[in-house]
Amino acid sequence: MGIGIGLVLGVIFMFGYKYTASLSDSQIEEKARALGMIYESERKSILKGDN
Template identity: 80%
Template sequence: MSFFIDKRIFLGIGIGLILGVTFMIGYKYTISLSDSQIEQRARDLGMIYENERKSILKGEG
């Protein structure tokens, strides 16, 4: 009985993969950001450069 349930699960996963790939074939993802835009977004999220830190951590130097 559990053998038939396993077949249904694999069939569902297979059909889902086929449909997903079929829909994604025509999708084009083209968003290009310049280096300065990427850096600005990273800084907005809290990125700092190593030389901007005011602390010295053990094991560095």
């Protein structure tokens, strides 16, 4: 019963939450590179079995 009440309250609170993410492609790439993303063409090694 407590879990049900918690879920209902959580849903009610989420109705008021407004999330707008308007990142440009360059901003997304910048954040991904900060996390370690590299393009396949930038790799220095060739892995066998990699399609």
